[in-house]
Amino acid sequence: MKKATIIAKNLTLGYSNRKPKKAVLENLSFQLFENELTCLLGPNGVGKSTLIKAILGQLKSWEGELILNGRDVQSFSNSELSKALSVVLSEPVLPGNMTVGQLVALGRIPHTGWTGRLDAHDRDLVENALYLTKIEYLKDERLSEISDGQRQKAMIARALAQDGRVMVLDEPTAHLDLVNRYQIMHLLRDIAKKQRKSILVVTHDLEIALETADRLLLLGTDLPLISGLPEDLVVTGQLDRILPGDEFLFNIEKGKIEQKKTMSKLIFEGNPTVSFWVKKAIEKAGIRELEHPVFISEGDFTLFYLDQEFHRIGELVDFIFDQKSS
Amino acid sequence: MKNSRTTILFFAAILALIFSFLLNISLGSVSIYPDEILEGLLIGDWIKTSHAQIILNYRLPKALVAMLAGIGLSLSGLQMQTFFRNPLAGPFVLGISSGAGLGVALLMLAGSAFGIAALGSGLSAWAIVGAGTIGAGLVMILVSLVAWRVQDSMTLLIVGLMFGSAVSAVVSVLSYFSGADALKLFTVWSMGSLGGLAWPQVLVLSSVVLIGIFPIIFSVKSFNAMLLGERYAKSMGVNPVYLRWMMILSTGLLAGSITSFCGPIAFIGIAVPHLSRIIWKTADHRILFPGTALLGAILLLLCDVIGQLPGSAQTLPINAVTSLVGAPIVIGLVLKRNFSKEF
Numbered sequence: 108m109k110k111a112t113i114i115a116k117n118l119t120l121g122y123s124n125r126k127p128k129k130a131v132l133e134n135l136s137f138q139l140f141e142n143e144l145t146c147l148l149g150p151n152g153v154g155k156s157t158l159i160k161a162i163l164g165q166l167k168s169w170e171g172e173l174i175l176n177g178r179d180v181q182s183f184s185n186s187e188l189s190k191a192l193s194v195v196l197s198e199p200v201l202p203g204n205m206t207v208g209q210l211v212a213l214g215r216i217p218h219t220g221w222t223g224r225l226d227a228h229d230r231d232l233v234e235n236a237l238y239l240t241k242i243e244y245l246k247d248e249r250l251s252e253i254s255d256g257q258r259q260k261a262m263i264a265r266a267l268a269q270d271g272r273v274m275v276l277d278e279p280t281a282h283l284d285l286v287n288r289y290q291i292m293h294l295l296r297d298i299a300k301k302q303r304k305s306i307l308v309v310t311h312d313l314e315i316a317l318e319t320a321d322r323l324l325l326l327g328t329d330l331p332l333i334s335g336l337p338e339d340l341v342v343t344g345q346l347d348r349i350l351p352g353d354e355f356l357f358n359i360e361k362g363k364i365e366q367k368k369t370m371s372k373l374i375f376e377g378n379p380t381v382s383f384w385v386k387k388a389i390e391k392a393g394i395r396e397l398e399h400p401v402f403i404s405e406g407d408f409t410l411f412y413l414d415q416e417f418h419r420i421g422e423l424v425d426f427i428f429d430q431k432s433s
Numbered sequence: 434m435k436n437s438r439t440t441i442l443f444f445a446a447i448l449a450l451i452f453s454f455l456l457n458i459s460l461g462s463v464s465i466y467p468d469e470i471l472e473g474l475l476i477g478d479w480i481k482t483s484h485a486q487i488i489l490n491y492r493l494p495k496a497l498v499a500m501l502a503g504i505g506l507s508l509s510g511l512q513m514q515t516f517f518r519n520p521l522a523g524p525f526v527l528g529i530s531s532g533a534g535l536g537v538a539l540l541m542l543a544g545s546a547f548g549i550a551a552l553g554s555g556l557s558a559w560a561i562v563g564a565g566t567i568g569a570g571l572v573m574i575l576v577s578l579v580a581w582r583v584q585d586s587m588t589l590l591i592v593g594l595m596f597g598s599a600v601s602a603v604v605s606v607l608s609y610f611s612g613a614d615a616l617k618l619f620t621v622w623s624m625g626s627l628g629g630l631a632w633p634q635v636l637v638l639s640s641v642v643l644i645g646i647f648p649i650i651f652s653v654k655s656f657n658a659m660l661l662g663e664r665y666a667k668s669m670g671v672n673p674v675y676l677r678w679m680m681i682l683s684t685g686l687l688a689g690s691i692t693s694f695c696g697p698i699a700f701i702g703i704a705v706p707h708l709s710r711i712i713w714k715t716a717d718h719r720i721l722f723p724g725t726a727l728l729g730a731i732l733l734l735l736c737d738v739i740g741q742l743p744g745s746a747q748t749l750p751i752n753a754v755t756s757l758v759g760a761p762i763v764i765g766l767v768l769k770r771n772f773s774k775e776f
Contacts, residue, residue: 189670202660205716216658217670223654
């Protein structure tokens, strides 16, 4: 039996100081489990940050319950909450003069005495957090002198050192390059498994989330929250519901979001992998149909179209484009 | 290795403090050698009785006041810079010192301006400190209300300047309507000076500064957490509202009492925290607070020495010297380094 760390039951959230008084999120029910990485996805403005605020105890729910470790979140004091839950926020962090080691040590603040002195146990946890995030070699570097990806790992290490059962990360991979995005999400997955944490990540990276998450929470505008195994959501076609309008859909075979095609009539002969990319390039140029087939010769990579030879896909696209417009 | 560097620097700073203290009390209209001073202070064996008079009743209290003012102002500056996450924050820049000035002006001038029986020439030291602290605290509350909403350095700075000029305007109005005696009393105060305080007043100042340091000791950890911003601090169990009141109490007491006794002293509050960040190369407040206090004391003692040198018989107003020393430091910081990186 999996242990739930956070349980939301019929949660309704909103800001009471705004007029007119309108709920941002209504009737939300979901669970987060120990040992699991959960990704929360949804378009901008759908209320992801509002939900995070509620989980951090900064926003009182209008209706329903939000239970953390078996207790209502609102019943936690600030210091109790800091021992149960840690965060990585999306806002940038200023102090460039601080070393990575000092930053991670700040995670022990809820557990130390009034001077903030670290004992042996605290230091072990700090070292362990650096080890798990694979940034031990950065320990004495200053925050102003490391890359964005390294800084984000340091922030994760800090949250890890805080040693709560639940970790919440708000868009930890925004502004990062592809490699760092994969690294960080896989890192979080490892941490959830090895450290028995329950990790909630807000992200816009559907593809990476599909690959790494144990559970997805999908928030769409005017739709109830969908929760489930990523693979389940793919197979049942529920992923399409968070994509805006009718323009895009989730391609099950390729595991990617694509623009909906209007019956493209492109014929290729030759290697299917190469023809996939050639087709992509032609479609990107806005061409949906060709009167003649394209032949692909693999040896020295040549494309044949209307008795012409091309050695680059770009040349073919330009040729077709010129032909169409003339 | 890093810890030993920190220790060595602290050791050096303490030596520098002793050196500047001795330098400070030996220089003046009459130069008295440090060995004579030490002999006199420790054994009571003075070469001339006039020297004993000068040292005991004039230079010693003045040097102590310089140290206290340096410590208090720079500690206020450090707290404000971290709390507002703003490298330009400081008691003078944000109008806290002007607030203290207003408190003192009200106490000294309002009586005569409103035609009420003057509070009398025998203004007690405690009354002056009280007025200054309340004035500083009130401006601090206003500024922190504004800073709560805006985090932009420029906006906060402009608001601070506006508070400063509004307060000076009120002081001008008060001066215009007040009587000659009260006005003279206030004008002398506003020129600012580290000297001229008798032992009882020095005692009052030291106890208030000591009380003002207490809230800092109990919130060192919270200041470290605040470096990551208010939301992170909160997620680590720090209560920012509580910390804000502790800071208002501390800076109000420190900047308020010092300004009420010594007049406005510019730049120490903003420049010294940056210097100590550069020297100790850390963001940890457990090192920064004592480091900043030491540097503040050293710098103000040296500024006072510079103020005494020209002509030897006359002294420059301390505010002019600190501005001359402090302004280039701040300009240098702005030009040379990225402030947010140094933070």
